[in-house]
Amino acid sequence: MKQMIFAALLATAVTGLAHADSAALLQQYAQQGASTPSAQRGQAMWQQTFAASGEFSERSCASCHTSDLARAGKHVKTGKSIEPMSPRVNPARLSDNRKVEKWLLRNCKWTLGRECSVQEKADFLAYIKTAEMI
Amino acid sequence: MKSTLAISAIIFTVGIVTLPVVFSDNSFEWQQGERDEHGVANVSHPLYKEECGSCHMAYPPALLSTASWTAVMRGLDDHFGDNAELDAQTHKTISEFLTGNSADNSNYRRSRKFMQGIDANSPPLRISETPYFKRKHDEIPQSMLSNNSEVSSFSQCNSCHQGAQKGIFDDDNVKIPGYGRWDD
Numbered sequence A: 001m002k003q004m005i006f007a008a009l010l011a012t013a014v015t016g017l018a019h020a021d022s023a024a025l026l027q028q029y030a031q032q033g034a035s036t037p038s039a040q041r042g043q044a045m046w047q048q049t050f051a052a053s054g055e056f057s058e059r060s061c062a063s064c065h066t067s068d069l070a071r072a073g074k075h076v077k078t079g080k081s082i083e084p085m086s087p088r089v090n091p092a093r094l095s096d097n098r099k100v101e102k103w104l105l106r107n108c109k110w111t112l113g114r115e116c117s118v119q120e121k122a123d124f125l126a127y128i129k130t131a132e133m134i
Numbered sequence B: 001m002k003s004t005l006a007i008s009a010i011i012f013t014v015g016i017v018t019l020p021v022v023f024s025d026n027s028f029e030w031q032q033g034e035r036d037e038h039g040v041a042n043v044s045h046p047l048y049k050e051e052c053g054s055c056h057m058a059y060p061p062a063l064l065s066t067a068s069w070t071a072v073m074r075g076l077d078d079h080f081g082d083n084a085e086l087d088a089q090t091h092k093t094i095s096e097f098l099t100g101n102s103a104d105n106s107n108y109r110r111s112r113k114f115m116q117g118i119d120a121n122s123p124p125l126r127i128s129e130t131p132y133f134k135r136k137h138d139e140i141p142q143s144m145l146s147n148n149s150e151v152s153s154f155s156q157c158n159s160c161h162q163g164a165q166k167g168i169f170d171d172d173n174v175k176i177p178g179y180g181r182w183d184d
Helices: A002-031 A039-047 A097-111 A118-130 B002-034 B046-052 B066-074 B088-100 B109-114 B131-137
Strands: none
Touching (some): A039 A118, A097 A118, B066 B088, B109 B131
16 A cells, blocks of 8 residues: 555656656746747647658657557657657656657657647647646 | 795795786676677666667667767757657767767777778767667568567667667577567
8 A cells, every 4th residue: 555655656756757858848838939839739730741742741749659659659760769758658758848849859750741839849748748637 | 045935035036926917907808708698788878878868779779980979969850750859968978978889989899890891081970870789680581570570670779689779799699579589
């Protein structure tokens, strides 16, 4: 029982950490001009496919991460397994803003063929955060 | 008599002092060069593992030449079709790790084999494009590779080479998913 309480406390603390961190990032996006983030818009964009030239002509976030954030994904090219995006099942997610920014930069460029706007980044973040509640 | 004793003592002492030096020097060479017939140097770097190992196996740097790593690191914004760009400091740290431990900077026998036939002016960007790699994998049929959903391509060495992450690549440690052990 004690162990369970401890585990629950730890999970809350870790999730709380992710919350605090991503909240700061959302605030930063707001300062950069993003309006209220929308998880719905984030989800819609997550599913959207973007045309690309070359290999993998139809690209979306779901290409590698699947459309269920609680599930593990698979790198579409190398086949390497990718841990779930949802902080609910993977507390390491959204716990490091530098990492979040790095991946948003890299993956927006590959998937959309351009950098994401601050609004789009805020929406993605809101979507990934709400996946905790599902 | 006294002087003979003294000289003997000196010779003895010098011998005792130099013996371990000579010995350790030998064992050093042995470790660096001959020990590892089957493997390459097992080195790792937390930043390399984090930045590169997220999308593919963090390949042992000793599988590619300095020229290859330099070329790979120069084109990270289009890394085999993917964007893998790094900030300047991370880029520098990882570049130094990769080139410092590259095949031409290693004394391991297998690394020297990976250097065979490499043209430094147009270095291969993939490990699977090196002459040695090609020669060692030319018997692998497509059914075990691209038509094998558990393997797909050569990019995940560790799909078949069980010790790949530790630099172990001998035939005894090969197990092809869906096919079992590989007998050369």
